[in-house]
Amino acid sequence: MKTKLLTALLLGTSIFGTTGMALAEDVTLNIESWRGDDLTIWKDKLIPAFEAKNPGIKVVFAPSAPTEYDAALGAKLAAGSAGDLITCRPFDKSLELFKKGNLADLTTLPGMENFSPVAKSAWQTDDGKSSFCVPMASVIHGFIYNKDAFDKLGLKVPTTRDEFFAVLDKIKADGTYIPMAMGTKDLWEAATMGYQNIGPNYWKGEEGRAALIKGEQKLTDKDWVAPYEELAKWKPYLGDGFEAQTYPDSQNLFTLGRAAIYPAGSWEIGLFNTQAQFKMGAFPPPVEKAGDTCYISDHTDIGMGLNAASKHSEEAKKFLSWVASPDFATIYANALPGFFSLNSSPVKMEDPLAQEFVSWRGKCKSTIRSTYQILSRGTPNLENETWVESANVINGTDTPEAAAKKLQDGLDSWYKPAK
Amino acid sequence: MDTETMAAETRAKRPIRWHVGVFLAPAVLVYTAFMILPLFGTLQLSLFRNIEQSQVFVGFGNFRTLFGDPNWSVNFWNALRNNVWFFIIHMLVQNPIGILLAALLSSPRLRFTAFYRTAIFVPTILSFVIVGFAWKLILSPIWGVAPHLMDFVGLKSFFTPWLGKEQYALTALSLVSVWQFVGIPMMLIYAALLSIPDEVIEAAECDGVTGMAQFWKIKLPLILPSIGIISILTFVGNFNAFDLIYTAQGALAGPNYSTDILGTFLYRAFFGFQLQVGDPNMGAAIATIMFLIILAGVCVYLFLVQTRLRRYQF
Numbered sequence: 001m002k003t004k005l006l007t008a009l010l011l012g013t014s015i016f017g018t019t020g021m022a023l024a025e026d027v028t029l030n031i032e033s034w035r036g037d038d039l040t041i042w043k044d045k046l047i048p049a050f051e052a053k054n055p056g057i058k059v060v061f062a063p064s065a066p067t068e069y070d071a072a073l074g075a076k077l078a079a080g081s082a083g084d085l086i087t088c089r090p091f092d093k094s095l096e097l098f099k100k101g102n103l104a105d106l107t108t109l110p111g112m113e114n115f116s117p118v119a120k121s122a123w124q125t126d127d128g129k130s131s132f133c134v135p136m137a138s139v140i141h142g143f144i145y146n147k148d149a150f151d152k153l154g155l156k157v158p159t160t161r162d163e164f165f166a167v168l169d170k171i172k173a174d175g176t177y178i179p180m181a182m183g184t185k186d187l188w189e190a191a192t193m194g195y196q197n198i199g200p201n202y203w204k205g206e207e208g209r210a211a212l213i214k215g216e217q218k219l220t221d222k223d224w225v226a227p228y229e230e231l232a233k234w235k236p237y238l239g240d241g242f243e244a245q246t247y248p249d250s251q252n253l254f255t256l257g258r259a260a261i262y263p264a265g266s267w268e269i270g271l272f273n274t275q276a277q278f279k280m281g282a283f284p285p286p287v288e289k290a291g292d293t294c295y296i297s298d299h300t301d302i303g304m305g306l307n308a309a310s311k312h313s314e315e316a317k318k319f320l321s322w323v324a325s326p327d328f329a330t331i332y333a334n335a336l337p338g339f340f341s342l343n344s345s346p347v348k349m350e351d352p353l354a355q356e357f358v359s360w361r362g363k364c365k366s367t368i369r370s371t372y373q374i375l376s377r378g379t380p381n382l383e384n385e386t387w388v389e390s391a392n393v394i395n396g397t398d399t400p401e402a403a404a405k406k407l408q409d410g411l412d413s414w415y416k417p418a419k
Numbered sequence: 420m421d422t423e424t425m426a427a428e429t430r431a432k433r434p435i436r437w438h439v440g441v442f443l444a445p446a447v448l449v450y451t452a453f454m455i456l457p458l459f460g461t462l463q464l465s466l467f468r469n470i471e472q473s474q475v476f477v478g479f480g481n482f483r484t485l486f487g488d489p490n491w492s493v494n495f496w497n498a499l500r501n502n503v504w505f506f507i508i509h510m511l512v513q514n515p516i517g518i519l520l521a522a523l524l525s526s527p528r529l530r531f532t533a534f535y536r537t538a539i540f541v542p543t544i545l546s547f548v549i550v551g552f553a554w555k556l557i558l559s560p561i562w563g564v565a566p567h568l569m570d571f572v573g574l575k576s577f578f579t580p581w582l583g584k585e586q587y588a589l590t591a592l593s594l595v596s597v598w599q600f601v602g603i604p605m606m607l608i609y610a611a612l613l614s615i616p617d618e619v620i621e622a623a624e625c626d627g628v629t630g631m632a633q634f635w636k637i638k639l640p641l642i643l644p645s646i647g648i649i650s651i652l653t654f655v656g657n658f659n660a661f662d663l664i665y666t667a668q669g670a671l672a673g674p675n676y677s678t679d680i681l682g683t684f685l686y687r688a689f690f691g692f693q694l695q696v697g698d699p700n701m702g703a704a705i706a707t708i709m710f711l712i713i714l715a716g717v718c719v720y721l722f723l724v725q726t727r728l729r730r731y732q733f
Contacts, residue, residue, distance in 0.1 A: 071690070092696060100472065185583050187673045188693075241560020243583025243674065249561050372694065380490050381695035384671060384687075392675050397585055413490055 027315045028058045030083030032076070034069035035302070041335040049331060050322050057315045077102045077307070084310035085319060088133035088303040090122035091372050097305075098125070098132040104306040107131045109317060111324025118206065118366060119342035122300035126374065133303035134324045137332065137339035140357045141197040141297040144264040144272065146257060147279035149177050153260075157283045161230070164286040168237045171260045179237035181259035183245025190231070190390035191383075193263040196369045198285045199227040200295035205367035213374055215417025219408040220401075228393045228400030235394055243395055266357045269338035273353065282356045284364055298366035300342065378414030385410050458710070464703035474700075481704035495705070497676055498684040499712075501589055505680055506657040508593035509600075514649055516597070517604025518642075522634060524605070525612040536609070540602035547599075551666030554595045558582055582667065585677040592678055596663050600656070604649045611645040612638060644725075651720045658713050661686060681709050 031042070042061035050059060062083060064072045070093060076082035077097070086103065088094040097103045106112065107130045112120070115135050123133035150157070153174055158164040171179040184190045203209065203223040211217040217224065239245060239253060254262040255275040262268070264282070272280060287294050304323055306316050322328055329341035330348065337351035340358050349355055376383040385407055392398035398406070465481055467474040485491045520539060524532050542550065558565050560580045569578045581591040615638060623629075623637045661682025664672055670692045672679035687695065689702025 092694065096696065183583075184674065185580075186669060187671055239561065241566075241580035241583070244558065244560055244580030245583070246555070246559075249559065253561065376694035377696070379695075379698075381693075383694040384692060387671060387693075388673065388675055391673060395583075395585075395674060397675060410490065 026056055026058050027312045028060060029085055029312060029316055029319055031059065031061045031085040031087065031304075032069075032073055032083040032307075033061065033063040033087035034066040034089075035087065036063040036065065038336065039063060041332075045331050045335055046328065049327070050319060053322070054315075054318060057318065059319065077309075080309060082307050082309070084307050084312055084316045086305045086307050087136075088123055088305045090300050090303070092377060094123055094133055094303070094305065095125065098130075101308055103132045104308040104310075104313065105130050105132060106134065106306060106317075106320065109134070109320055109324070111321040114324050114326070114343050114345065116342070116344055118298075118368065119300060119344075121368070121373065123303050123305070133305035134320050135300055135342040136302045136304055136323065137336070138298050138300045138342050139338065140266045140340060140360065141193065141299070142264060142266070142282050142284045142357060142360065143197075144254070144262045144268065144280055144282045144353070146177070146254070146260050146276075147281045149257070149260040149278070150281070152176075157281065158286050159283070160290050161286045161288055165233070168261070172237060177260040178239040178253060178258055180234060180261045180263065181250045181253040182234070182238055182263050183242045183247070183250050184391040184394050185244050185249075186247045187387040187391045189247050189250065189263075190394050191387040192369070193265065194231050194234070194394065195227050195386060195390045196297050196299075196371075197263055198230055199224075199370065200297055200367045201285050201287055201292075202226045203370070204293075205295035205365045209367055209370045209373075212370060213417065219411065220404045225400050225404045228390070228403055231390060231393050232396070232400055235396060238394070266338040266340065266354065269351065269353050269357070270336060273337070273351070280353055282353055284360045294360070294364035295367055296360050296364045297369055298340075298361065299368045299372070302339070375411065375415065378411075380410040380413070382407065382411055461703045461706050461710075464700055465707045468700050469698070481700055482708075485701065485704050485708070491701070494676065494679070494684060495708075498679045498681050501678065502658055502660075502680040504589060505593050505596075505660065506654060508590060509597060509653050509657055510650065512594065513597040513601050514604050514646070514653065517601050517649070518608050518646070520601070520605045521608035521612055522638075524609055536606075539605055542599045543602040545599065547662035548666050550595065550599050551663050554598075555582065555667050558591070583674060585674050588668065588674060589678045592663060592667060595667070596660070599663075603652070607645050607649055608642055611642040615641050647720065647724050651717060654716045654720075655713055658709060658716070681705065681712075685709065 039061060047059045047061065051057065060083075070089070073082060073086065082102075086097075088097075088103075094103065098105075109131075112131060112134070117128070119135045119138070120131050121128070123135065124131050145157070149155075149171070153170060153176075155167050155170060156163070158167045168179045171177050182189055182193060200208075203212075203217070208217060208223055212219070212224075219225075235242075239259065245253075250259075250262070251268070251271070253259045255272055257276070257278055284294055284296055304320060306313060306320060310316050324343070326343055326345045326347070329343040329345070333339065333341045333347045333349055333354075334351075337349065337354035338357070340354070340361075341347045347358075349358065371383040371386050389398060389403035389407055393400055393403050466476060466478060468477045468480060469475075485495055520535075523529060524536055529535075557563050558581055560566060560578070566575065566578045569575050579587065581587040619637065619641070620633070623633055628636055658681060660680055664678050664680055664683050665686065668678045670683060670687055672683045685702055685705045686692075688705055689697055689699055691697030
């Protein structure tokens with residue numbers, strides 16, 4: 001009671017006090033992030049928008065390099081010099097910070113009700129009871145294609161798998177374009193743009209993912225091996241020497257107009273818009289038969305949490321509530337086409353390619369990458385092994401069945417699903 | 420009384436030589452702080468395990484996991500095997516070529532010696548990152564010069580994306596590393612060859628030992644100690660290697676772990692990678708094993724090889 005009265009009094013003084021005093025008492029909030037690319041967006045758009053509505057709070061966006069972020073953040077948290085607001089990696093990395101007491105519980109934060117359970121799942125305890133980061137954005141997988149090339153060859157956007165392979169055959173027969181720009185050198189392309197891209201259509205998105213976590217399905221089941229069988233069929237449509245083709249190679253092959261289809265994540269949109277000289281379109285992973293329910297990987301990728309040791313947690317919470325608001329979502333999604341807001345209220349976006357991607361949310365069911373929640377906690381690490389095996393399957397050094405068996409055996413060695 | 424004066428005299432004659440300690444101190448302190456203490460820190464770390472957010476002593480538990488749990492041991496033996504192959508390539512290619520180059524450079528009839536010497540040595544001082552990226556580009560099947568050059572001489576059919584093939588990637592990278600470091604054995608051997616006294620060579624010539632025979636019978640035995648040093652440097656360098664693989668193939672050392680060496684294996688275990696959370700204790704256990712391997716190699720050299728080499732020294 002007493003403290004409440006005191007706060008009320010203090011609030012009163014700050015409201016009725018002179019503006020000069022309020023300025024002198026400005027609170028500065030620091031944001032820790034790995035998104036150095038977004039520095040200008042934060043500085044020019046997001047922070048001014050917030051500061052205009054919340055006088056007395058100053059916000060500083062202080063990013064570090066992506067590869068150093070986790071280590072640097074850990075050291076800063078231990079030393080007590082970390083910023084008030086912490087950009088959250090999805091799943092275990094943030095969960096670990098929460099368990100150590102570095103991140104504050106945000107379950108009751110005003111604004112959290114704007115997010116669906118799938119959106120929040122990346123920053124919750126396993127039982128889903130407490131949330132510790134505000135979801136900011138997700139990335140959607142699909143295929144980006146060269147519209148000019150499709151027009152020239154008279155191709156229609158494929159919706160079923162048969163059509164998809166027919167299109168690839170035609171591009172290959174014509175010979176002007178490499179049918180598909182993807183390499184296996186960097187491994188993750190094969191897993192993320194390949195397996196996790198087309199997979200949800202086979203394992204029925206969340207249904208299969210949840211069953212896998214519960215132990216009701218195995219990676220050796222038909223639905224989980226089938227995406228590998230399709231990946232193995234991609235091999236003849238990839239460019240010459242795809243085994244040594246890196247991720248930037250693939251990006252360049254596509255934006256230079258040498259390849260027709262690019263298995264993509266929506267984060268490419270910003271870069272491709274500035275680099276590609278031709279019209280682009282996108283289509284979701286093709287389904288088996290026309291009219292089948294489609295599933296897309298709408299992967300929660302970035303969130304923001306509150307440093308439990310922050311001296312200005314009230315102000316920081318105010319900021320986080322704003323991050324959870326539709327206002328923030330609109331500015332963010334438009335400034336960064338391809339990073340889609342997870343807010344339940346629809347966001348209006350200008351970019352046509354981004355609109356195409358986000359429109360799939362309406363007709364398809366969303367899921368997240370199958371290996372990210374819970375299943376990548378042990379040794380061997382399922383996500384890393386999926387990278388390696390996806391590349392092996394496309395390279396032809398492992399059969400789909402052998403790859404699936406290796407993954408399941410690795411998982412079985414440490415993961416005991418809760419009964 | 421006598422003894423006292425004598426003692427005083429010796430003390431006066433041989434004052435405590437403070438300067439020795441003073442001059443040694445910086446090196447000893449820096450080396451202790453940055454090499455010896457961390458080394459023992461690592462050894463200590465490898466005996467603990469993080470259970471419920473606290474460090475618990477587990478004895479040799481981490482080592483039992485490393486060798487007994489197939490999830491770790493398969494990767495470990497794979498990394499060790501690859502590392503041995505990496506070393507073999509260096510011993511069979513880098514060092515003989517280094518000796519050959521040194522022999523050619525020391526030949527008095529060769530012109531532009533200084534130029535060749537510098538040109539061959541330059542890659543050694545380049546950063547691993549530059550070497551890794553440069554060779555990745557050279558060998559790239561899409562933009563690389565290698566396929567074009569091979570096409571030029573009609574060998575296009577022999578080109579494959581080496582860095583992306585399981586059976587070639589490690590050998591290709593070993594050869595890149597050889598290219599980078601061939602300057603070091605060359606320089607050491609070159610210096611050794613120059614330091615052979617002229618009298619020895621002249622005596623050999625008087626006895627009719629010239630040309631190739633002179634190299635095999637006179638010069639090679641005299642530079643054997645240098646070759647021993649080079650071998651041990653190569654051994655230590657190779658079993659500590661990490662940078663080139665990391666920059667060229669990434670921390671997962673693909674394809675299918677075919678280029679995984681102890682350094683990259685240690686990196687993944689210690690710092691984690693992507694969703695894999697780092698485990699400093701297992702990492703320290705791997706680092707300890709690497710230390711023991713290198714220690715064993717150096718001991719073999721010191722006690723078995725070097726003692727036998729001594730008789731050739733002047």
